[in-house]
Amino acid sequence: MIDPRLSVIDERLGRVKKIIAVASGKGGVGKSLIASTLALILSERGFRTGLMDLDFTNPSTHLILGAESAYPLEDKGVVPPKIRGISYTSISFFTGGKPSPLRGEDVTNAFIEILALTRWGDLDYLVIDTPPGMGDALLDLLRLIRRVGFLVVSTPSRLSLETIRKLIEILRGVQAKVVGVVENMASGEMKSIKREVEELGETYLGSISFDPEVEEAIGSPDKLLKTRFAEDLRKVADKLV
């Protein structure tokens, strides 16, 4: 038996110019905040931007964007709703805030279903928020969207650095593109992550200072874009576009 969904994935993404997955391997490093805010920044600059939440068991970008009540339009597929100019999709549309414990096979199926059904249309950038770990979601991403570039997020912790070192090794092993490494939750002048990233031969895209005001801005894209966090991320975005 043949799964027909796989044959339309490339076509569904055919008018998307660049695809950037925000990944780290570790949880709690700020991937979802970076993915959401990066999408807002790209949209603010006039780029047609999409955001896909690939964290199926713990989606959070809908909370960051204040998109809890958003729902896609079904029109010969699924048309993502616009959240402050961003074409947005998340499994949260369909789970209604309930926990959705999924095993690997289910994660794969849900991902394929979303890719096969979503009509993104013309986009300059599609940002993908990935779940922690190097499991099914990452492997499916590498298998199903070969041209994705990875924006790797680390904190200044050596524990985080060790994880991204492994992630980068995996990505290089399959010739996936690493667009660079962002240091999040930075405090003071710490050069070790920058040095380590450069020793790995990857691009250090900059650091984002720990900003306690971000918590207050969750749920409001306008507030989020006014934070120091967003200001730092704009400098990272400068290097990406």
Place this chain on the structure above:
Amino acid sequence: MHEWALAEAVVSTASKIAGERGLGKITLVKIRVGELQQIDLEVFKFALSQIAERILPEASFEISVEKAEFRCRVCGRTWRFRGEELDPEVREAIHVIPEVAHAFLRCPRCGSPDFEVVRGRGVWIESIAGERLG
């Protein structure tokens, strides 16, 4: 309704296979539809005929529906999907992404969300018949 998107996927896949296998024309595509997908069969058939008209003009489509069945990974209980007992919003959510069943359904015996869809999920091409070139 995303029956159109699924119909596009079926026609696109059948067309690719025809190219790979050297089939000059495709005459029959057998499709299995899982009950969990809750496809509107009339819409799906109409979409298939409209999309195939340009790409596979001589193809006919035979569709069978497979009942959905779950098995609890914790206690082993098996049970059937009963879409008619669910809220319309939940049915709609499962219709779009069947995996969200794990957010709404629980094992009727032990309450676990850790169950597998034994059968009745997805849309599958079972077989394709056609005529070779030359």
